[in-house]
Amino acid sequence: MPDCEKLSKCLFFNDKMASKPASAEIFKKKFCKGDKKQCARYRVSSAGINVPVDLYPNQADKADTIMSKKK
Ligand code: SF4
Incomplete structure (x- = not known):
């Protein structure tokens, strides 16, 4: 891939989040x-939503919540 x-x-990816x-x-x-x-x-980004600064790649549940609020 x-x-x-x-x-x-x-x-x-660029280690710019508050914590690593x-x-x-x-x-x-x-x-x-x-x-x-x-x-x-x-x-989240692909859904056209601004990605929260504190969202980590493994936080699928948080992403789901963010996207469900946008609908
Ligand atoms: S896979 Fe996710 S964390 Fe990695 S560069 Fe793409 S958007 Fe960023």
Whole structure:
């Protein structure tokens, strides 16, 4: 699978979020260079919603909540 096209601007990928989880490098491998469609940030962004600065790639539930509020 190709790398996520948001790599260059993504706060998470560029370690620009308030805190960096211990599993950050694992997430990058799993989502950014793996399956971006599973990434919470990617999903919210793809829905045309501004991605919260504190949303991590593994927070699928939070992404679902954000997207359900937008409908
Ligand atoms: S997969 Fe998610 S966290 Fe990784 S670069 Fe894309 S939007 Fe950012």
